[in-house]
Amino acid sequence: MPQLNPAPWFAILMFSWLVFLVIIPTKVMAHTFNNEPSPQTAKKPKLESWNWPWY
Incomplete structure (x- = not known):
């Protein structure tokens, strides 16, 4: 059986x-x-609140 030859x-x-x-x-x-x-490019974005015209 050649499968048993580990060489x-x-x-x-x-x-x-x-x-x-x-x-x-x-x-x-x-x-x-x-x-x-x-x-x-790693600057923090300027966070501003949104102005919702319907609120």
């Missing part, structure tokens, strides 16, 4: 975990967004 499957398992734990996080963390928020 090729263990190597595939270790290689896939190596890819998931080493290669993919470095690519994800190196990603930069085009529109980074700037502190100038």
Whole structure:
């Protein structure tokens, strides 16, 4: 029964975990967004009461 031979499957398992734990996080963390928020746009809005003409 070739399914019981762990040699090729263990190597595939270790290689896939190596890819998931080493290669993919470095690519994800190196990603930069085009529109980074700037502190100038983080102003509080001026709150005013509404003027309801029917009230």
